[in-house]
Amino acid sequence: MALSGDMKILAVALTLAASLTPVGPLGELTGLAVERVRVADLVAAAKFGTTQPIDDPAREQVVLDGVRARSAELGLDPENAVRFFRAQIEANKLVQRGLHARWTAHPEEVPDRRPDLGTEVRPVLDRLTTDILAELKDTTSVRHPSLRCEIHATLAERSAVVLHRLDRLHEDALAEAMSTVCS
Ligand SMILES: C=C(O[C@@H]1C=C(C(=O)O)C=C[C@H]1O)C(=O)O
Numbered sequence: 001m002a003l004s005g006d007m008k009i010l011a012v013a014l015t016l017a018a019s020l021t022p023v024g025p026l027g028e029l030t031g032l033a034v035e036r037v038r039v040a041d042l043v044a045a046a047k048f049g050t051t052q053p054i055d056d057p058a059r060e061q062v063v064l065d066g067v068r069a070r071s072a073e074l075g076l077d078p079e080n081a082v083r084f085f086r087a088q089i090e091a092n093k094l095v096q097r098g099l100h101a102r103w104t105a106h107p108e109e110v111p112d113r114r115p116d117l118g119t120e121v122r123p124v125l126d127r128l129t130t131d132i133l134a135e136l137k138d139t140t141s142v143r144h145p146s147l148r149c150e151i152h153a154t155l156a157e158r159s160a161v162v163l164h165r166l167d168r169l170h171e172d173a174l175a176e177a178m179s180t181v182c183s
Contacts, residue, residue: 022160025142026149026181029135030156033177036088036128037170039121040095046117047096048103048110054096059122060089066129074137081136083180088132091177098169149182 022030047054064082071081103110115121136143143149157178161171 020163022156022163024152024155024159026139026152026156027159029132029139029181030153030160030174030178032128032132032135033088033091033174034160034164034166034170036125036132037091037095037173037177038164039124039128040092040173041099042115042121042124043092043117044096044099044103045111045113046115046121048100049114052117054093054100063089063125063129067133070130070133071136074133076133076137076140080183081133083183084136085129085132087180088177091173094176095169095173098173102169143182145182153178153181 021027022034044054046052064085067081067085068078071078142152157174160166160174164170166174
């Protein structure tokens with residue numbers, strides 16, 4: 001089907017928006033936090049209708065132990081990095097709980113396919129851990145507790161919501177994920 005002129009412009013705008021990074025020095029980090037809260041949809045789909053609980057303290061410990069060890073190697077403050085990742089984990093669980101509630105109320109919205117948590121989903125989160133740690137390193141000088149940092153964080157977050165057209169659940173999760181960024 002041929003697209004009308006307006007539709008073509010819309011298609012180009014959407015393609016551009018999808019490839020854009022949230023604004024400012026915290027843009028890349030915020031973009032990675034967005035990716036992580038989006039992967040939570042896959043985690044939720046992997047667990048929904050199974051006995052696998054949303055909260056998995058053993059897996060969280062593995063993630064946080066890895067963060068602590070690699071922060072030290074990178075010259076990052078391990079406790080600061082762990083605090084940031086605890087927020088990523090809370091954000092992820094917020095999305096999982098929200099989607100499970102939604103799918104329980106609206107079974108017709110349950111995804112058709114259940115991804116495999118161990119082989120398909122956690123490896124994506126592990127890759128994001130590496131990328132987020134590198135960004136934490138790159139943004140160390142911006143992330144001191146200051147009004148400047150809070151302004152950059154707000155701008156990056158607001159632009160991410162628009163660029164990625166986040167719904168309310170993912171917007172709330174992103175706010176949680178970024179809650180400790182200036183510290
Ligand atoms: C993502 C998962 O669900 C929860 C969130 C985690 C995370 O964000 O890294 C880790 C463990 C779980 O408490 C998972 O089980 O892998």
